[in-house]
Amino acid sequence: MTVVLALRCADGLVMGSDSQITDPGRGLSYPAQKLHMMGKHAAWGGSGSRAVLYDLEEIFRAEPEAILEADDIGRALQRRTVPVLKHHYDNFIEDVPAAKASGATPATYVLAAGFAGDRPFIVDIDPHGLIGHYEETGFQAVGSGAPMAQQAYALLSNFRMTERSVDYGLVAALRVLDALDVSSPSVGGPMDLCRITPDGAHHLDPDEVDAIREQVGRWLGIEETALDGLFD
Numbered sequence: 001m002t003v004v005l006a007l008r009c010a011d012g013l014v015m016g017s018d019s020q021i022t023d024p025g026r027g028l029s030y031p032a033q034k035l036h037m038m039g040k041h042a043a044w045g046g047s048g049s050r051a052v053l054y055d056l057e058e059i060f061r062a063e064p065e066a067i068l069e070a071d072d073i074g075r076a077l078q079r080r081t082v083p084v085l086k087h088h089y090d091n092f093i094e095d096v097p098a099a100k101a102s103g104a105t106p107a108t109y110v111l112a113a114g115f116a117g118d119r120p121f122i123v124d125i126d127p128h129g130l131i132g133h134y135e136e137t138g139f140q141a142v143g144s145g146a147p148m149a150q151q152a153y154a155l156l157s158n159f160r161m162t163e164r165s166v167d168y169g170l171v172a173a174l175r176v177l178d179a180l181d182v183s184s185p186s187v188g189g190p191m192d193l194c195r196i197t198p199d200g201a202h203h204l205d206p207d208e209v210d211a212i213r214e215q216v217g218r219w220l221g222i223e224e225t226a227l228d229g230l231f232d
Contacts, residue, residue, distance in 0.1 A: 003145030003180055003187055004034055004045035006113035006122045007153070007169055008138040008162050012197035013113045013120055014169035015043045016177050018145070020188030021050070035192040035203070039064030042114020043194040043201050047143035048127070052108040055084045068116050074123045074131035081110055082129040109142035115198050138162040145180050145187050152176040166195050170204075171215045178216065 004017040017034040035045045038060050046053045059080050060067070070076035088106035107127040114121060122134040124142055134140040138161070141149035153176055161172050170193055180187040193204040193212065204212070 002034065002047035002143035003141055003149050003177065004047060004109075004111050004143055005139070005141040005146075005149050005153075005173060005176065006111055006134070007173060008120060008122060008135060009166045009169035010163055012166040012169070012195065013115075013122065014166060014173045015045065015111075015113050015194040015196065016173035017045045017192045018177060018181065018187045019190055019192060031188070031190070033192070035194055036060070037064075037194075037201060037203060038112060038114060039068050040200050041116075041196065041198070042068055042112060042121075043196060043203070044110060044112035045142075046108055046110045047146075048108030049088060049106040052084055052088050052106055055088075056081060056108075056110065059084070068114065070116075073112070073116055073121045074125075074133060077110065077112060077123060077125055078129060078131055081125045085127065085129060111140060111142045114196050114201060118198055145184060148180055148184065149176055152179045166197060170195055170212050171219060174209070174212050175216050175219070178213070 002018065004015070006013060006015045015035060019031045019034060021032045035043060036057055038044050042064070044060060046056065063080070067073065067076045067080070085106070085108065092106050109127065110125040112123050120135055122140055124132045124134070124140055126132065132140065139153050156172055156175070159172070161169055173193060174191060177191045181189060190206060191209060193209055195202050195204065
């Protein structure tokens, strides 16, 4: 199971992902990088076929400026993603007996977030090549863990993350990812986080993620204290 998420904050954006890859056809699970930089002011991640995502990683690494300087970021991503999808769909061998149990297909989602100039964007491309924009709703997740991520984020809606700084967004994103880690055996760490502001995108290192997790613990402690006093 994969989950890649993006959320909008008052002063920027946050992206996060787990790092566990599950290959049911071979009975394997292993860590892999799912969150990638896209130039200096954006990041992206994807779920689905690793072959498709590898090809897209090469393209996005080579052409970040062309994408981020486009008048329509969604169309720029679509123009680069759809040919790769079509290539893999056209060459996908459906009837492979050893792979039948896995249900593996080239179906792939792409989620990108960042700044084009001073304009924030959260855009996804689905397996049909359709474009989704989520700057206004402020949250989107892709991958088989996306429904659970949406539910987890909905439970935090009263904290109004779109009105708070990126520092709060990082804590919320990690709290959602850690909740999925506990509730789903196929979502696993280490967790990846990226903070994005008009000044640039920063991919957090493991020590920085650990520091954010300490803040998650403080948040949970504050909630527990508030609940203990609810009926006083």
